[in-house]
Amino acid sequence: MTTYHFIGIKGTGMSALAQILRDSGEKVQGSDVDKRFFTQDALEAKNIPILPFSKNNITDDLTIIAGNAFSDEHPEIQEAKRRGLVFYRYHEFLGEWLKQYTSIAITGAHGKTSTTGLLAHVLDSNYPISYLIGDGTGRGHVDSNYFVFEACEYRRHFLSYEPDYAIMTNIDFDHPDYFSSINDVFDAFQSMADNVKKGIIACGDDEKLQQIQAKVPVVYYGFLPTNDFQAQNVKETDEGTQFDVFVRNTYYETFTIPMYGNHHVLNALSVIAICQYEGLQAEEIKAISTFQGVKRRFTEKQIGNQIIIDDYAHHRREITATIESARKKYPNKSVVAVFQPHTFTRTKTFLQEFADSLEAADSVYLCDIFGSAREDGGQLTIYDLQKLIDDSSILQLENVQELSQFDDSVIIFMGAGDIQKFQKAYEESLATKKLKNA
Incomplete structure (x- = not known):
C-alpha cells in the first residue's frame, strides 16, 4: 500500500x-x-506524521502530492522527480480523487469558504459525505455520496476539475499578480463552466455571472x-437572519x-438551490440553521464589553x-476595523477601494502590508493607504493596547497574512492589565 506524502502539508x-x-x-x-500553523491541530488529532x-x-514507496506554493526547485520535489515517483500537484490530485463521487465545486471571488462549509454541513446532516473546505478542514467517508470542495480560480487551478455541479458565488477582479483584468477573470470562470458536467448554480445578481455561457x-x-431562487422578506432576529425563499416566483x-x-443570505440561497435541485426536502435543508461557521470567517469572542472578531477578509x-x-x-456598538493588506500587488491595485470600504467603520487601524516573498513592494507602504x-x-505590536479605549465596541481584525499576531498581542495586553488590576 502506497503512502501519500504531502509537501507543504500545513497549507x-x-x-x-x-x-x-x-x-x-x-x-x-x-x-x-518548523513553525506552528492553525491547521496542525486537526492533522495531529488524526495522527498524521508531520x-x-x-x-x-523522500523514499521509493511514496506517492507525492506537492503544494502549489512550492517551486520545482524545492529539495523534496527534486528528490521525488530524481527517483521517478508518482507526482501530483495539489489541484491535479484533487481533480483525480473527486471523480469517484458526485462532486460539487464551490467557486467565486468571495464567499467560497463560507459557502463550502455551509453546504458540507447541510449534506453531512443527511448523508455520509466527503468535503474539503479552504479553512483547512477536510473529512472523508468510505461511503460518501457527495464530495463538496472549494475550487480556487488563482492561476486557473480550478480548471483541473470536472465537477458534476458548480456553485459560482460571484466574479470579481482579484489576484492582480496573475489576472490582467476583470475580463481575464471572466475568461477563467467561463472555462470552468465548460468543465461542469450536470449543472451550475450561479448568483444572478452578479452581472458577470449572467454572461456565462453553459x-x-x-x-x-x-x-x-x-432569479430562479429568490430571497424575500429578509429580517434580522436574535437568532440570525430569517428570509423567505421563492422558487420561480412560488x-x-x-x-x-x-x-x-x-452576503450570508446569498451563500445560503446557493446551498438551498443545489440541495433542492438534488432532491432534499425543505425540512432536511433546514439543518442550515445549526451551522457553526468556518475558521477565520467572523470568528468572535467577547472580552469585557468588547466583541473581538477574526476574519480572513482581504x-x-x-x-x-x-x-x-x-x-x-x-447595532448598538461602534465598529473598529484593524486591517492588514495582503500582498503589495493587491494593495497597489485596490488602494482607493480599500480606503473606501474601510470608511464604513467608525475607527480604522492599519497594519504593515503582508508582502509575499515572490513580489517586490517597491516604494509602496501602509502610509500610502493611511493618507486616503x-x-x-x-497599529504595531508595541501599541496594540490603544484598542482598549474602545470599550463598548466590535473590534474586527481583518487580513489573510499574519493579522492574528496583532489580535493575540492585544488579548495578551488585556490579560496583563486584568492581572495588574486584580
Missing part, C-alpha cells in the same frame, strides 16, 4: 486533503516548515425577481441562518461585507 487545502485521505483509509504523512522539510523524507442547466439565485419555505449580512468587497455583518449583529483614510492610525 489549508493540503491539510484538508490529507485529512480526507486518512479518513478514507489511506496512509498519509507530510512535511513542512516532518521537517528534508530530501531524506452547456448544462444554470439555476440562478439572488435578491432580484428574475413560495417555497422560510429559513433562518445564524449569521448576519446579505478584498474590498469582503471588508464591506464583514463590517456590514458586525453592524447588523451589534481620514483619522486612521497605524
Whole structure:
C-alpha cells in the first residue's frame, strides 16, 4: 500500500486533503516548515506524521502530492522527480480523487469558504459525505455520496476539475499578480463552466455571472425577481437572519441562518438551490440553521464589553461585507476595523477601494502590508493607504493596547497574512492589565 506524502502539508487545502485521505483509509504523512500553523491541530488529532522539510523524507514507496506554493526547485520535489515517483500537484490530485463521487465545486471571488462549509454541513446532516473546505478542514467517508470542495480560480487551478455541479458565488477582479483584468477573470470562470458536467448554480445578481455561457442547466439565485431562487422578506432576529425563499416566483419555505449580512443570505440561497435541485426536502435543508461557521470567517469572542472578531477578509468587497455583518449583529456598538493588506500587488491595485470600504467603520487601524516573498513592494507602504483614510492610525505590536479605549465596541481584525499576531498581542495586553488590576 502506497503512502501519500504531502509537501507543504500545513497549507489549508493540503491539510484538508490529507485529512480526507486518512479518513478514507489511506496512509498519509507530510512535511513542512518548523513553525506552528492553525491547521496542525486537526492533522495531529488524526495522527498524521508531520516532518521537517528534508530530501531524506523522500523514499521509493511514496506517492507525492506537492503544494502549489512550492517551486520545482524545492529539495523534496527534486528528490521525488530524481527517483521517478508518482507526482501530483495539489489541484491535479484533487481533480483525480473527486471523480469517484458526485462532486460539487464551490467557486467565486468571495464567499467560497463560507459557502463550502455551509453546504458540507447541510449534506453531512443527511448523508455520509466527503468535503474539503479552504479553512483547512477536510473529512472523508468510505461511503460518501457527495464530495463538496472549494475550487480556487488563482492561476486557473480550478480548471483541473470536472465537477458534476458548480456553485459560482460571484466574479470579481482579484489576484492582480496573475489576472490582467476583470475580463481575464471572466475568461477563467467561463472555462470552468465548460468543465461542469450536470449543472451550475450561479448568483444572478452578479452581472458577470449572467454572461456565462453553459452547456448544462444554470439555476440562478439572488435578491432580484428574475432569479430562479429568490430571497424575500429578509429580517434580522436574535437568532440570525430569517428570509423567505421563492422558487420561480412560488413560495417555497422560510429559513433562518445564524449569521448576519446579505452576503450570508446569498451563500445560503446557493446551498438551498443545489440541495433542492438534488432532491432534499425543505425540512432536511433546514439543518442550515445549526451551522457553526468556518475558521477565520467572523470568528468572535467577547472580552469585557468588547466583541473581538477574526476574519480572513482581504478584498474590498469582503471588508464591506464583514463590517456590514458586525453592524447588523451589534447595532448598538461602534465598529473598529484593524486591517492588514495582503500582498503589495493587491494593495497597489485596490488602494482607493480599500480606503473606501474601510470608511464604513467608525475607527480604522492599519497594519504593515503582508508582502509575499515572490513580489517586490517597491516604494509602496501602509502610509500610502493611511493618507486616503481620514483619522486612521497605524497599529504595531508595541501599541496594540490603544484598542482598549474602545470599550463598548466590535473590534474586527481583518487580513489573510499574519493579522492574528496583532489580535493575540492585544488579548495578551488585556490579560496583563486584568492581572495588574486584580
